[in-house]
Amino acid sequence: MALATRSLGQAGLLIVFARFGSPETLGNYSLALAVTAPIFVFCEFGLRTVYLTHRGNQPFSAYLHVRLATLSLAMILTAAIGSIFLPEMSGILLLVSLLRAADSMGELYSAPLQRHGELPTILRAFSTNAALTIGVGIAVLAAFHNLYYVIAALIAVSGATTLLLMKRPTDDLLPKMKSANAGARPRWEDHVSVVKAGLPTGISWGLLSLLSSIPQYFLAAYYSQVEVGYFAIILYVVVVVEIFLNAVSQSWIPRAKKLLADAPSFFVAVVKTAIVWTAAFVPLSAAVCAAAYVMLPIIFGSTYRIDWDEIIPLFGSLVVLPLVFFSAMALNVANSYVKALTTSIVAVALASAVAFLLIPGGGVPGALWVSFAALASRGVLSLAALAVGHRKRVPQLVP
Template sequence: MTATRHRTAPVRRPSFTGNVAWSVIGNGGYALCQWLVLVVIARLGSPAMVGDYALGLAVGAPVVLLANLSLRTVLVTDPNGAHPFRRYLLLRLAGMGLAMGVIALVVLIFHLPAAVVLLVGAAKAFDGIGDIYQGLLQRHHDQRSIAAAQLVNGGLTTTLVASLLFGTSSVAWAAAGSAGASLLTWIMCCVPLAGRFHNRPDPRAKQHTHRAAGGVAELLWTALPLGLASGVSSLTVNVPRYALEHHLGATALGVFAAAGYLVLTGNVFFSAIAQTLLPRLTELRVNGTPAGFRSLLHQALFGVAVAGGLGVWGAALFGSGFLRRLYGEQYADQGGVLTVLTLATVVGGACFVLDAGLSAARRFTGQLAVNAAVLVAAALAALLLVPRYGVLGAAWATAAAAVVHCALKWEVLRRAL
């Protein structure tokens, strides 16, 4: 009698192209909704309200990103599954609690609009907790579920912000709607979607490595350089905003933020490529195929250059008219600002790709040194350009920092390879 063999059907991995498509859909939908939030505040409120909301983002985002410790990247690039997911989650929860404490301290010291800044910070913190669940999905190449969570978050945020702002005419209530949407997405979407993978072993993971790992302290030590680098990078992006708010007030910051949100489409596309590249580049590194690693990076950089060139051309031709139709006449003369910010976004897109290469190569410390140098460059550029050229100076300061960032990251990655 012939013995019957039972075989477990292998889990079919989504294609690289399919994952890029889902990543673009998810990031694009979320970014579109974030931009719509700004449009709603601009239309139902005033440039000063936009400035207050942008200030909340400028304060909360760097603090939350620093407290994130880039644990999602560490989770995705962990070659041997050395730490269980619950360890990542515990560290992320502690980090978000610490971030909210720091944001509250900043509000007290600098006398910022407390309700708006704290609520926007809470929204970012809830997003940060959901992000670590999305990291588990990314590790298993499930970009479709990540896209679903992003679309739910974006849709809820837009709906609640618009409803509360229309009903109350208060930007603080609008910020509360954003925080509520992020909380609901974390609990009702991210947790169930990622729950399927809690007990599924990663194909790269070795057996019995969790006991050998040094616990939360070792994970913290591994993630700290990359987390500091991410926090410094977010601070760098917001330095021109701080300078604008200091020299020209919330209205100028609102105009700059409105123009800046239009280039989020580029960031969405470039971030989608980088997120999908990261697990693939990690596998190429672990498998010892440097030629494939380099080839994939070069293809991605070429794609960024082509798409970015088209974006800058479009902004130069149609930027002013687009701003007028979207936000109103008071934003129409910022076409030059939009063009410069688009150029900065293209250079930043190359940085996304280079960051994916460095993270896949586990070169975390080098990224911290580079980002610290870029922060200094951004601060100097803002100090020189914003007082003299105002909103356009802030845009050029952003572009200058992006060029320095890209050049240094390229050199670090070249040496690493």
């Protein structure tokens, strides 16, 4: 619920740009997100999930130190890429990088709050951030009609909510916690352990972010930022459902940890859970697609009406999401970070090949088929990796 509320601000911002800006403004912002997202997702090392699932005993301050260092690296990488490949967008990329850094710190501070049951605090912080993001975004864009000013104002919003509503409660909470070495000072070995656990996750999730960004790179190369913005609006339908499934899979972590001790039950439970949710998602995905067909032009404007050649791959992407989330979360719970990395690499290679074939002549519908192929391959490969681990862990009877 908290993560869904946090993402309302991001969805609301797209509405603000579509309604109060221009297709070019929305496209430039969407392309900046597509460029920065894989870099930041990689450099974040998935530390929030690692903190909640890792079986080590490292204090939160170790995670905090690693996050600050890797965010600095992300800023440097984004600046370098912008100056070399997109010099005309260097300013926007810098501002979006600062915004992502502020959001990233808030996301990490939510981890110990979630671990120790402070979900209302997280919900209050993310709700405030979402409301201010939409309100400030509308006010600044209406007043100045300038994308730079809007992002600069949102950096201030995100920084303030992170410091006041996330960092302060976390700083008050951790010294009171005795479990999990919560408030202790980190040793060098703690930082090394966090990096070792987070690096494969960061690469894997960075590649997963790249999966959704690859179609946007091809659209920008073969078409324009306008198509990038249009694709981003449709893709956000998938993102909204992903937010819901992310919350569900996060709540599944405690049960998955209990099942992990029993190898046969763990793999079977993952398969059954994916099957049940996939079956439920068939009618739900149809309903979401119907809602998107009706609501997107109402919410974003008549320019963003989708057609059947876009609805069909969108439906497929929604249906495969439960398999993607539960199999990937199972790999994280099992601390199978290298397997998660391998599946992501293969999925990116497959998605890139499909993009070369479909997007140059297929436009946005082709890009949506690329997204479906990326998600489907990721889910199947993750489940296959779990199956391999399952066979290795189940004792073989000797006749």
